[in-house]
Amino acid sequence: xxxxxxxxxxxxxxxxxxxxxxxxxxxxxxxxxxxxxxxxxxxxxxxxxxxxxxxxxxxxxxxxxxxxxxxxxxxxxxxxxxxxxxxxxxxxxxxxxxxxxxxxxxxxxxxxxxxxxxxxxxxxxxxxxxxxxxxxxxxxxxxxxxxxxxxxxxxxxxxxxxxxxxxxxxxxxxxxxxxxxxxxxxxxxxxxxxxxxxxxxxxxxxxxxxxxxxxxxxxxxxxxxxxxxxxxxxxxxxxxxxxxxxxxxxxxxxxxxxxxxxxxxxxxxxxxxxxxxxxxxxxxx
Amino acid sequence: xxxxxxxxxxxxxxxxxxxxxxxxxxxxxxxxxxxxxxxxxxxxxxxxxxxxxxxxxxxxxxxxxxxxxxxxxxxxxxxxxxxxxxxxxxxxxxxxxxxxxxxxxxxxxxxxxxxxxxxxxxxxxxxxxxxxxxxxxxxxxxxxxxxxxxxxxxxxxxxxxxxxxxxxxxxxxxxxxxxxxxxxxxxxxxxxxxxxxxxxxxxxxxxxxxxxxxxxxxxxxxxxxxxxxxxxxxxxxxxxxxxxxxxxxxxxxxxxxxxxxxxxxxxxxxxxxxxxxxxxxxxxxxxxxxxxxxxxxxxxxxxxxxxxxxxxxxxxxxxxxxxxxxxxx
Amino acid sequence: xxxxxxxxxxxxxxxxxxxxxxxxxxxxxxxxxxxxxxxxxxxxxxxxxxxxxxxxxxxxxxxxxxxxxxxxxxxxxxxxxxxxxxxxxxxxxxxxxxxxxxxxxxxxxxxxxxxxxxxxxxxxxxxxxxxxxxxxxxxxxxxxxxxxxxxxxxxxxxxxxxxxxxxxxxxxxxxxxxxxxxxxxxxxxxxxxxxxxxxxxxxxxxxxxxxxxxxxxxxxxxxxxxxxxxxxxxxxxxxxxxxxxxxxxxxxxxxxxxxxxxxxxxxxxxxxxxxxxxxxxxxxxxxxxxxxxxxxxxxxxxxxxxxxxxxxxxxxx
Numbered sequence: 001x002x003x004x005x006x007x008x009x010x011x012x013x014x015x016x017x018x019x020x021x022x023x024x025x026x027x028x029x030x031x032x033x034x035x036x037x038x039x040x041x042x043x044x045x046x047x048x049x050x051x052x053x054x055x056x057x058x059x060x061x062x063x064x065x066x067x068x069x070x071x072x073x074x075x076x077x078x079x080x081x082x083x084x085x086x087x088x089x090x091x092x093x094x095x096x097x098x099x100x101x102x103x104x105x106x107x108x109x110x111x112x113x114x115x116x117x118x119x120x121x122x123x124x125x126x127x128x129x130x131x132x133x134x135x136x137x138x139x140x141x142x143x144x145x146x147x148x149x150x151x152x153x154x155x156x157x158x159x160x161x162x163x164x165x166x167x168x169x170x171x172x173x174x175x176x177x178x179x180x181x182x183x184x185x186x187x188x189x190x191x192x193x194x195x196x197x198x199x200x201x202x203x204x205x206x207x208x209x210x211x212x213x214x215x216x217x218x219x220x221x222x223x224x225x226x227x228x229x230x231x232x233x234x235x236x237x238x239x240x241x242x243x244x245x246x247x248x249x250x251x252x253x254x255x256x257x258x259x260x261x262x263x264x265x266x267x268x269x270x271x272x273x274x275x276x277x278x279x280x281x282x283x284x285x
Numbered sequence: 286x287x288x289x290x291x292x293x294x295x296x297x298x299x300x301x302x303x304x305x306x307x308x309x310x311x312x313x314x315x316x317x318x319x320x321x322x323x324x325x326x327x328x329x330x331x332x333x334x335x336x337x338x339x340x341x342x343x344x345x346x347x348x349x350x351x352x353x354x355x356x357x358x359x360x361x362x363x364x365x366x367x368x369x370x371x372x373x374x375x376x377x378x379x380x381x382x383x384x385x386x387x388x389x390x391x392x393x394x395x396x397x398x399x400x401x402x403x404x405x406x407x408x409x410x411x412x413x414x415x416x417x418x419x420x421x422x423x424x425x426x427x428x429x430x431x432x433x434x435x436x437x438x439x440x441x442x443x444x445x446x447x448x449x450x451x452x453x454x455x456x457x458x459x460x461x462x463x464x465x466x467x468x469x470x471x472x473x474x475x476x477x478x479x480x481x482x483x484x485x486x487x488x489x490x491x492x493x494x495x496x497x498x499x500x501x502x503x504x505x506x507x508x509x510x511x512x513x514x515x516x517x518x519x520x521x522x523x524x525x526x527x528x529x530x531x532x533x534x535x536x537x538x539x540x541x542x543x544x545x546x547x548x549x550x551x552x553x554x555x556x557x558x559x560x561x562x563x564x565x566x567x568x569x570x571x572x573x574x575x576x577x578x579x580x581x582x583x584x585x586x587x588x589x590x591x592x593x594x595x596x597x598x599x600x601x602x603x604x605x606x607x608x609x610x611x612x613x614x
Numbered sequence: 615x616x617x618x619x620x621x622x623x624x625x626x627x628x629x630x631x632x633x634x635x636x637x638x639x640x641x642x643x644x645x646x647x648x649x650x651x652x653x654x655x656x657x658x659x660x661x662x663x664x665x666x667x668x669x670x671x672x673x674x675x676x677x678x679x680x681x682x683x684x685x686x687x688x689x690x691x692x693x694x695x696x697x698x699x700x701x702x703x704x705x706x707x708x709x710x711x712x713x714x715x716x717x718x719x720x721x722x723x724x725x726x727x728x729x730x731x732x733x734x735x736x737x738x739x740x741x742x743x744x745x746x747x748x749x750x751x752x753x754x755x756x757x758x759x760x761x762x763x764x765x766x767x768x769x770x771x772x773x774x775x776x777x778x779x780x781x782x783x784x785x786x787x788x789x790x791x792x793x794x795x796x797x798x799x800x801x802x803x804x805x806x807x808x809x810x811x812x813x814x815x816x817x818x819x820x821x822x823x824x825x826x827x828x829x830x831x832x833x834x835x836x837x838x839x840x841x842x843x844x845x846x847x848x849x850x851x852x853x854x855x856x857x858x859x860x861x862x863x864x865x866x867x868x869x870x871x872x873x874x875x876x877x878x879x880x881x882x883x884x885x886x887x888x889x890x891x892x893x894x895x896x897x898x899x900x901x902x903x904x905x906x907x908x909x910x911x912x913x914x915x916x917x918x919x920x921x922x923x924x925x926x927x928x929x930x931x
Contacts (some may be wrong), residue, residue, distance in 0.1 A: 123637050124911045126869035129904050132892055133639070136646045136900065211762045217874055220763055221889055236764065240878075247771050259931030262759035269755065343832055375838030382836075387829035391928060392851050401839060401847075443927040459837070 019270030025263025033080040042070035044077045044230060053246040063248040071249055074265065075256045078230040085142060086211030089149025094204055097157025102188050105165035133213060134221045145224045149211045160203055164196035198275040205268035209261040216257060218257040232257045290467050290499035291317045298339040306349055307563045310335050310523045322500035324514035326507065330567050332523040333503045337469045340382040341372055341380055358466060360477040376409055382471040385452035389444035395455060396440035399424040402459045426527035429459045430489060450481035469501045479560050487515055507550035511535055519543050522568050529604035539606040541583045585610060617930045624919055628912045635755045639904045640681045643897050677854030693902040705902045713906065716872055716883035718788055722799050723806035724868065730811040740821060750815065762871040766878045768803040771931030773801060785881040806871045810864050817860045821853040855926045862918030866911050
């Protein structure tokens with residue numbers, strides 16, 4: 001027994017390092033996208049025809065694009081948009097998913113059975129196929145991307161919220177609250193939600209990472225955010241058009257994207273094990 | 286002492302983690318003779334399981350063990366390489382586990398388990414090679430010996446399709462297939478319900494009468510120890526505090542801890558109104574009392590108890606106790 | 615529950631899902647804006663030609679009737695015609711050309727991901743806490759964090775432009791040249807494989823470590839079985855079950871990656887077909903593609919579930 005707790009301690013220390021790295025990268029990225037643009041001496045839209053498609057240098061660390069705009073500056077602006085879009089999408093998906101999942105777990109019976117089959121169905125669509133169909137209905141643009149990301153995440157959050165609520169629901173304190181005649185809504189918000197928040201938070205962090213990929217992917221295909229709104233996907237789509245002449249535009253933008261995602265993934269990973277080692281089992285299907 | 290199967294002197298075991306090491310078993314001496322069943326008795330956390338596992342070298346990688354001497358039928362176990370020790374495991378020293386359900390490979394049928402065991406035991410002698418060739422019949426016979434009459438049917442089942450009691454019998458059959466010289470049983474009935482527990486205990490008593498193998502029986506239950514063991518060693522916070530022939534220890538417990546254990550066991554037996562429990566709880570291995578480990582909970586504690594850990598006093602007749610009350614020798 | 619019964623139930627479930635799914639897809643496509651008649655006929659459209667077009671394509675019927683007609687035809691293998699492509703090109707023929715390509719690339723990518731992850735995950739678990747583990751785990755998390763379309767370009771830059779080992783564009787189908795398909799499909803397959811390999815390796819490592827702590831592994835060691843035997847028959851054999859489950863769940867990500875990567879490498883598969891159709895507002899094609907993708911996912915899930923049931927006797931016995 002002593003062995004297990006000791007093992008857990010070392011595990012925690014190792015995980016702490018993961019959390020620390022993830023947190024450091026994430027904070028750095030957040031700092032870069034909030035403060036970064038104002039620090040940059042360049043304008044993200046101002047064209048400079050004297051410096052078209054210049055490779056990375058000291059004056060332009062990420063080089064310039066085909067209009068002579070500093071790529072790093074555009075990356076900072078674009079990343080801000082990409083992060084905001086992902087954040088909005090995952091938040092929306094989390095809200096709808098958690099609401100659905102908790103309601104299902106709370107009501108149970110046929111409501112649960114039907115809704116969960118629907119969730120299973122959503123789970124069976126390849127992510128970009130689902131997003132693509134949605135873009136067709138809603139048209140291309142920022143709002144559609146947000147809704148597409150949300151729709152991708154509804155099943156994840158619904159399933160996780162449902163499974164964890166199922167566990168928590170039978171805990172004595174929830175049953176006590178029910179016996180005291182508290183309303184279902186109150187019990188869900190006050191008693192259940194705080195107790196299932198940890199795994200949902202982890203899912204949110206990791207979701208944020210993949211949300212950025214979805215945004216970038218859709219925009220890259222030209223189905224998402226439309227230029228001139230800068231986003232990492234739009235910039236990469238732009239960069240692919242002259243990839244052979246100026247590969248740095250696409251590769252360095254993507255590298256920045258990868259770093260941001262890496263930070264969020266590490267943070268999510270570390271938190272997952274740090275917050276609750278049993279969490280993975282609880283949220284398992 | 287020529288018939289001693291296992292002789293352990295000064296066994297320490299613990300776990301190292303992040304630079305620090307916590308010892309959970311200290312200075313354990315143990316002798317088990319051929320045909321004898323020795324019980325280690327203690328609460329959970331007393332180090333009794335770690336003692337058993339460390340003898341078989343089955344502790345996790347972060348475990349630290351050392352001993353002055355571990356002698357098994359004339360072989361110095363400490364001197365054996367990992368590979369040589371593995372060869373010995375199963376064939377010479379085998380183990381029965383606490384949770385029979387968890388001890389089986391869930392992906393394989395019972396027959397797979399038995400077949401592999403027979404194949405592994407084949408290296409023991411030419412007779413074993415023959416037996417391994419006709420393992421199926423031998424397995425059914427062995428299952429019958431441990432109280433499973435319809436062995437042929439059981440063999441086709443997966444572990445999860447059998448009850449805990451059946452699995453424990455099967456596990457015992459597997460251990461017996463090796464014909465080992467020493468069987469370590471770690472709380473083999475704790476996870477079973479009462480009726481099955483009794484059947485398994487009876488099986489152990491049969492085996493003890495039938496085989497001339499040595500047994501190390503680890504338990505927290507005084508009545509089980511009383512029923513099965515020839516000699517017992519009482520463990521407390523990683524150390525043996527009292528040892529001796531079962532009958533004598535039960536008739537006249539010396540150590541205050543043993544007295545407390547017996548009193549609470551008896552209280553349970555006779556359904557006395559008030560249970561005489563030992564006050565307080567087992568100290569943590571990271572925060573042991575300076576002197577006698579039991580001193581904080583002991584009714585007879587004296588100032589000198591806190592000064593230093595009492596040595597094991599030999600009371601004669603194979604009895605020993607680690608307590609200042611008997612330290613006048 | 616015996617195995618056959620399990621199969622029947624599972625198959626029935628998949629069939630029900632695809633029917634509900636097909637209706638959902640159909641419904642979504644009805645909601646899509648833009649009149650396909652106008653899209654196709656363009657400015658030259660008159661009231662008469664529009665009406666004729668609608669009648670021809672059954673667009674004047676109520677939705678549920680349209681669905682029933684579509685479903686009936688679909689079951690017979692007739693998925694309608696592409697509206698964008700000239701000459702009433704039958705969609706089933708289109709799919710027949712495109713689907714094998716996507717399946718080839720998908721399986722190729724999956725195979726690469728499996729090879730990488732089985733190796734890396736096993737090494738990481740066996741060398742738990744050591745340098746090899748740290749390296750493998752770090753590369754895995756990096757793999758998960760790389761968008762596959764970005765990786766595609768990095769691979770093109772490295773192995774097609776800097777070193778001209780592989781083609782940067784175009785794909786030879788297996789029917790044209792079997793080995794050429796493996797050669798020209800290598801970079802796209804690798805780009806799809808990388809993120810999956812990361813996910814797979816992590817789950818395999820975690821599963822192996824968790825299984826290695828199980829009591830039956832200690833029991834196996836107590837019998838004196840050799841370490842490779844214990845690893846193969848006890849640890850790996852049981853750890854593979856959650857691994858296979860995750861592989862099945864990842865298929866939807868895999869196909870998502872295919873959609874983008876086919877366009878990057880100029881592969882005429884389902885993915886590029888669907889994106890092109892989306893741009894051209896060729897709704898019947900989008901619809902057929904979505905249904906096909908759903909069908910692939912459901913089929914793979916079915917196969918994976920059966921594989922798991924066979925691997926894990928607790929599920930069927």
